[in-house]
Amino acid sequence: DTGVSQDPRHKITKRGQNVTFRCDPISEHNRLYWYRQTLGQGPEFLTYFQNEAQLEKSRLLSDRFSAERPKGSFSTLEIQRTEQGDSAMYLCASSSPGQAGNTIYFGEGSWLTVV
């Protein structure tokens, strides 16, 4: 499978714990995006990387959230001191800006439940 891969697919954690999600983009894509989606809403943009550089962050990305892409390949999204409001599906996507239209391709998401 050469699509965007996310791990874990599901995570249940207690409030106050830290969680980390991993994303492996499509191999030739140098842009990587993180989104959050709650029930009944469209995906909300969090941040994106071009190679290893984090170029844009949404105001939704509070200081408890941090994303990295150290070698310009896979990325991690860490949430510290989780709160119940963090329960959502976290989506990763990737794209190749050299492709006309810069089409974004999504992974299947990582579900987070904070109890």
Place this chain on the structure above:
Amino acid sequence: LAKTTQPISMDSYEGQEVNITCSHNNIATNDYITWYQQFPSQGPRFIIQGYKTKVTNEVASLFIPADRKSSTLSLPRVSLSDTAVYYCLVGVLTGGGADGLTFGKGTHLIIQP
């Protein structure tokens, strides 16, 4: 803020053609229009992308008028499995910044037998 506006929901029947329109009045010169399909608990799946006029693939057609301020996704002969939420996205990083990466609420399409 999302750069697009779509109907919240639509209903149709199996075998019918369904057209979903998206408004994007502030589309920029370099912006492309991309449509996604999303089933519950899954990530959005790319359907089709276009810049102007008409684009067709094995799944759908996309119609874009000359002023590009709207677009219409056309699904021929829908089936029950086409029940999903459909999103249009405009201007992914071609000048819109984070706004170009912001999804609206999408259109919930329900297909009945």
